[in-house]
Amino acid sequence: MRREVTLRDVAELAGVSSRTVSNVVNGYANVTERTRERVQRAVEELGYRPNVLARNLAQGRSGQIAVVVPYLDTPYFSELLQSVIRAARVGGYNVLIDQTDGDPEHERAFIADGSRRLLFDGVIFSPLGLDQQALTDRDPTLPLVILGERSSDGFFDHVGIDDVAASRQATEHLLDMGRQRIAAIGDQPYATGEAAQRRTRGFCDAHKGRGLTPQEDLIIQTPRFNRIDGAQAMNHLLDLPEPPDAVFCYSDLVALGAIRSIVSRGLRIPEDIAVIGYDDIEDGSYSNPTVTTISPDKEWIATTAVERLLLRIASDTPPPGLELRAPHRLIVRESTAGRTPDAR
Amino acid sequence: MRREVTLRDVAELAGVSSRTVSNVVNGYANVTERTRERVQRAVEELGYRPNVLARNLAQGRSGQIAVVVPYLDTPYFSELLQSVIRAARVGGYNVLIDQTDGDPEHERAFIADGSRRLLFDGVIFSPLGLDQQALTDRDPTLPLVILGERSSDGFFDHVGIDDVAASRQATEHLLDMGRQRIAAIGDQPYATGEAAQRRTRGFCDAHKGRGLTPQEDLIIQTPRFNRIDGAQAMNHLLDLPEPPDAVFCYSDLVALGAIRSIVSRGLRIPEDIAVIGYDDIEDGSYSNPTVTTISPDKEWIATTAVERLLLRIASDTPPPGLELRAPHRLIVRESTAGRTPDAR
Incomplete structure (x- = not known):
């Protein structure tokens, strides 16, 4: 690799001290016009680039999140x-994604391993593998904002919607349509599946609020929230002796997979089965x-996450x-309301 | 902000020289076991983190692309x-995205502005606003790999599929179905729309190869390659006195938008209109x-881009x-082949 041109190289060529070059490069006033010009010429001649990162480091920050x-x-x-x-x-920040x-190990390294710390000044983190305890065992000096389904421990900020309330609202929308056998796709019983568990809780709360009991065999667990998970779970549900007449999917991707399975079997949405998703992706x-x-x-x-x-x-x-x-709202579209004449 | 603990702080507490601390931290052998232990204790006591970034800088690299x-x-x-x-x-590299x-100005800053240069050791770049000339006017010391629709100038690597050949193949698939009025959605006549222009060239080449002339009014320009672009262009095509019986879309998103418009009007795919996309997104x-x-x-x-x-x-x-x-292939699905009994 080419050696970087240093401040010292510029100083040598211009015949001034390194401090003078630094003063010129940083735009300080205490330099005569003649010296400034001489330094500028040397900077251009050598193609010297002021070392932004080194300057940031001296100030104890990287300018990256x-x-x-x-x-x-x-x-x-x-x-x-x-x-x-x-x-x-x-x-004024760059983003390192x-x-x-x-x-979990990779996630832990990001918030616990101090050696990577100087690459960024803070982290916005959407954990999946790490549980609440692991979040607490982090580098305490790291500015941290958590997204998704955890809770603040009082030392970091947490930004997210109320998953239980939102899931209850989604399920009530299906109950309001008079549906009797409502399935849920996306439950995850393990410690790390907190997002899923809150959605299942909202699903059950909605039933209980109407004096109903959700059917255990209609709550389907999936490893992730992808299209393939929705398609496979829906195929399973459609093979039941009594398939559901509505399904609450824990993501829009799951809903799109489920819709694909339903349509492939020649069934109608929402007449035979109504579908609701989560996330509002385009x-x-x-x-x-x-x-x-x-x-x-x-x-x-x-x-909000960036501001905090x-x-x-x-x-x-x-x-x-x-x-x-964060605010959320229910958006009603064709998968529960049917095709309207003014559909886009 | 908290002041960072420095090598010097550790040296002071351990009662050794900064160089000795550096030797211990970097794992060099020329330190007695007793001194090593003393330094380690001071490192732990102060919570000192070896400055990875500074070390990288000294070696002239950031460890990021x-x-x-x-x-x-x-x-x-x-x-x-x-x-x-x-x-x-x-x-062994982190990725800054x-x-x-x-x-174009933002794109130019990334490849031409030396002051950001030390944040990364090289760039994989998919330009949209910049033309070939602007790529040539870049910082010549920057290791660069270009993706998408440019050509190598001999100083950077370019990784991409053969757009003209792929677009010709897509169009020929529609011609092979016996379609007579084939539209194209996604043309961009400006200098920066090189990807679009190559796809239009392939579309025209396929027609010419069969002794046909593509109809100018069926080649629709769009500002981007998004769902909304496909939906709007398709609505325009469906309003023509003689709508097309097939459409080549310059991205899958465009195809998904077009499909939405066709289905909304109660038309059948592929019976009334066959649709082909580009990109193979999930x-x-x-x-x-x-x-x-x-x-x-x-x-x-x-x-390949990372290796280069x-x-x-x-x-x-x-x-x-x-x-x-890069290799590419045609994947035939329902939007041209119709529903098969074993559809997933």
Whole structure:
């Protein structure tokens, strides 16, 4: 590799001290016009680049924040990331993105391993593999904002929608349609599946609120929240002696997979089976049928997460960790309402 | 902000020289066991973190590569990025991702502005706003691999599929079905729309190869390659006195938008209108109907781009810039073949 041109090289060529070169490069006033010109000429001649990173380091910051998500190819995250990058840029920060594949060790390294710490000034983190305890065992000096389904321990901020309430609302929408056998796709019984568990709780709460008991065999567990998970779970449900007449899917991707299975069997949506998703990804407003969904306010989540993180980075004393509830709303589309004449 | 604990602080507490601390931290052998223990205790007591970034800088590298794409929420890019991140990690590199929104100034800053240079050792870049000339006016010392629709100038590597051949193949598939009025959605006549122009050329070549002339009014220009672009263009085509009986879409997102418009009008796919897309995003294998498409080998593109970039970073003398043609294939699905009994 080529050796970098240093401040000292410039100083030597210009016949001045390194400090003088530094003063010129940083735009300080205490240099005569003649010296400034001589230094500038040497800078250009050598192609010297002021070392931004070194300067940041001297100030104890890198000018970067890290955003750590389980999967980049999940539309929910890629849509959210886009908003995070824009908000960070407004705050003068570059974004270093990493995907963990939900691997707990990889996730832990990001928040616990101090040696990577100087690459970024703070982290916006959407954990999947790590449980609440592991979050607590992190590098305590790291400015941290958590997205998704954890809770603040009082030392980091947590931004997310109220999953239990949103899932209850989604299920009530299906109950309001008079559906009797409502399935749920996406439950995860393990410690790490907190998002799934909250959605299952909302699903059950909605039933109980109407004096109903959800049917255990209609709550289907899936390893992830992808199209393939929805398609396989739906195939299983359609093979039951008494298939469901409605299904609450824990993501829009799961809903799109389920819809594909239903349509492939020649069944009608919503007449035979109504479908509701979660996340409001763009895909769901163009699919056939379009997908009724719970829409988290992604712009709110992204800008709030960045604002809180930059505040933490700038603070001498870390501000208390907040639970920040993002708004959400139910968007009714064809998968529950049927085709309307003015459908787009 | 808290002041970082320095090497000097450790040296002071341990009662040794900074050099000795450095030797211990870097694992050099020339330290007695007793001194090593004393330094280790001081390191732990103070919570000292060896400054990885500073060490990298001293070696003239950051351990990061940048991947610059126009839009993160485009599934083609998010699927590709996922493979790039995995390949880079295998090579010991972190990935700094940036999205440019196709803004030429933002794109230029990444490859021309030396001041950001020390944040990354090289760039994998998918330009949208910049033309070939602007690519040539870059920082010549920057290891660079270009994805997408540019050509190598002999100083950077370019990885991409043969767009003209792939588009010709897609169009011939529709001609082979006996379709007479084939539309194209996604043309862009401006200098920066090179990807679009190559696809239009392939579309025209396929017609000419059969002694046919493509109909000018069936080649529709769109600002981007998104669902909304496909939906609007298709609505326009369906309003023509003689609508097309097939349509070649320059991305799967465009195809999904077009399919939505066709289905909304109660028309049948492929009986009334056959549709073919481009990119092979996951969405297209779950949509109703599933989308026939040109599938670029994204894994090949990602691993080849990372390998070439790491080679450039490691080379004292930059290797010559290569044109690397990624494989692609036509995948036939329901949007041209119709529903088969064994459809997933």
